[in-house]
Amino acid sequence: MDDLERQLKRFQQRYKVFSQQQQTFTQALDRARTDAFQKTAVVRSINQILGWLDHAVHSATDRRILMLFVDMCRDLDRFRQQVEGHNMVREQLDRNQGLRNSLAKWRTLCNIHNDCANVRVTFPHGEVNHLSCDEARNYFGGVVSLIPVILDTINEVMEHLSSPRLSSTQKSNTSQRLSSRQHSGRPAPLGHPNGTVEERHTRFAPEVQQIPILEGKAPQQSQYHGTEVEDLLKDMQQMKWAASRKPWKP
Structure with a gap:
């Protein structure tokens, strides 16, 4: 995967040099049309x-x-063949529809017989904006948009290839954190299926950890619209407040 990304960066650098000569390119196309009648x-x-x-x-x-x-378009097509032969790509082609669509688009754009007259590159690219309105609409808009559209398609392919790897990395990190919690004796996060009813309540009420809670039986709702443990806490606070008051003397 890293070698594919490095090759993509080299293509981007090559196109950056080519795009600086866009006016020379369109003038050469115009003279070629004239000489070919x-x-x-x-x-x-x-x-x-x-x-x-x-x-x-x-x-x-x-x-x-x-x-x-022409050489850059040919090299981009060879790069597509290299990507399609990569082991990671072959493994994901069957189950990744987005990857298949991006590769098919890439293959079509690199075909030397493909009609690219209607291809238009969009923001943030500005190749078409450097042409006059007549040229962009009728003559050179498609050909100057071809390589940047191919490069954007390659970026889509790389995103499809990196997304499954990212998700698998996140899953492995999550399993490692859960196993470390189990070995260290720390309770699981609140709401996690590994956290028991007793853990979820004692984390918010450490004063009443000695109060047993029956396994498999959830606390019933009371008149305070809370759990039995919360009701006990309220009663204890009221008793503590009543004991701290001084006796009334007439």
Whole structure:
């Protein structure tokens, strides 16, 4: 799991460098469309960019930035294959529907023939905001949103993988605390099924610990709307107050 998280951080660093060259990327796409006599063509897929690289891109700068995008998409798809082959992922695929959905979305986005024209990245990303309204709506909004959406999907996969591990860790910590309480003789927390009726009452009334309470029989309600132990405490307090008063003298 740790090695997968480290690889994800490396991809995030690579994309951070690429996103700083977004204007160069969109200008290269625009020149590639023009040279391919597709000036009004919408950038729809990775395969479309590969076709322009083979037949319409002649500038070394444009080829470099377009290859940077294609290589990163290819590496993200290879990373998906590595994640799907991980032992932890294979164990959870059958019982984790969210993990299966996230992996399927990841697989679809990395497909070179997938139509990404309608893909849009949302807040807190601002890639689409750096484009003009016409470009974002008609030409480059999908392709500039593709990699950040894939990275967000990978984060969802990592969350699905870490949530079962977190729950199992919490269960083990809880069992360890309960076993330590039993060995140390400390009472279980109030309301816990391991806490008996006698423990729950004597924790709030240590003065009457010597009063026995029958096992398996809950105290009955009285006129004070409390338990019998609470009534005894009230009676004892009244007796103590009466004994402390000085006798009345005429």
